[in-house]
Amino acid sequence: MTDNAYRVETTSRLAQWRIENLASCTYRKSDPFKIGKWNWRLVIEKNRTLQIKLYPEISGLTKDNPPIASFIIRVVSSLGGRKALTHPEIRDKQLKSSEDFVWALEFPLTGKFIIDLEFLDLKSASANVIQPSITSGGESCSVWTERFTQKDLRATALSSLGRMLSESIHTDISINASDGSIGAHRAVLAARSPVFRSMFLHDLKEKEMSAIDISDMSIEACQSFLNYIYGNIDEQDFLTHRLDLLRAADKYDVTDLKEACHDSLLEDIDTTNVLERLQNASLYHLPKLKICCMQYLVKFGKIYDIIDQFDVFIQSADRELIGEVFNEVLAVWKGF
Template identity: 80%
Template structure:
């Protein structure tokens, strides 16, 4: 590990600095990629400690500079763990190395970590009228013909010749056996054998709300919108696993990797274990242990240890031991 390398996950960057000279110092990190951009961190030490964050100059920056929302903090290990947190930055356009400068007046010595957690990254639309998050532009990778998708979606939204009723925990919605069977081997089995779903033309999904079920069906029919997908990701993940809709399960898996934070990391770690999502499990454990976020949620982590699966807890502690051996 060099003093210039920045470790990253999908939205988190950490720069570990072993020491700074007592006199004037200038140090620039290696480039690191978050979103569409390569970024740099800079530390300048003179009277104060200055920290700068900016995207590298490129044609992309000139045409569409990032509009960033992020939390930046410095964690110092000298004399006990001390954390200096800058007020949250919201929707700040960053073009050059002077657009974000943080002056820390407290002298820092010994090893310290600069921690940047990106909450969102946006770009302006071509006409400059509105901004769009780079993390919700393409959450699925479908390339169906628009007219076909529109027609199939209309079959659902207008209940055109529906032949099956789905009962949820708080309502019912109509659907089409053929489409459900084509997208899910579980549904296909239901309708191919003499099960009650075939005889009664009813499917009971009591562990799902009607709103989540409508999002599930919209995905199956190819016309789900971004916000509904993001709102119901965990219920969609459960349904995708239960009904063996593998592409939806993978879409949920990839999406859940994008916005891990201290509020959701423990829940996502448990879901990663429950639904066999290896990349999500690894990212959650790295976020907690390697990036030190476990210190920010010690109380919640204590509750997690008391209630979580023993095997999963063992994996977390193996990760802790592995990181400790590296120091």
């Protein structure tokens, strides 16, 4: 018996095992063959009946992500002319062991024959899912369509949008910052901001002149704002211009940017910025940031570390905000 007796020929979804002669052999296992993510084996056993088994090789991948297979398997014999016996189509069957798919043929096979296996689909799922299906929850997905997941499609779309901005592809409106101008696209701005959309819908000067004046932002901050809108901002750029981005997000009602700034400003409160952030929290209605700044100043006693800066703060800050700070201080004193 040569090595060819165990070899399975494959294409992307089709596998064929050619059996020259079983003779008196009662057991034969194929070499592993790869379809999709998994290495597979076919087994032939002769007892009272002839059994054909299909299963993935045991591995970490099979244990953690057992395949869910849809396939057609048939036996093609050349005895007395080319004849085929086809098993009923298998749909979404999870295969983990050699006993998960067993086909018992009720008649013996002699001479040459081919086991023809065609995979219609292969999905992967976590091992604790018994028989998942493709749902809106995304419990399983085809290994042949994973490259086209929504995540990848969004990344490609965002990359294209970023190029539209960075390469000024068919721009149709100019954004005038305090010290320069940037070309942009009405459709993108309108889709991301209801304020911009209103400008273009009504007979405002922005619609007539094809320009928007954002004179309270530098060209660098304005570029960062547009980069965010186009999904093309990097982390350092975002951190550098957080406060400018917060003001722009509030002014142009870009709610996801405002929330991103809010969350980011919570992460690095210290004595050098707490008073400024407290003012911004009050001005832009950021409740979590206001609470954290109050706690930092009063509960943790950092107000005493910046008493000179706090004296300046109370000379210029909103009266209502100052009252809130003193109420917090009184509440802490009462607790002692």
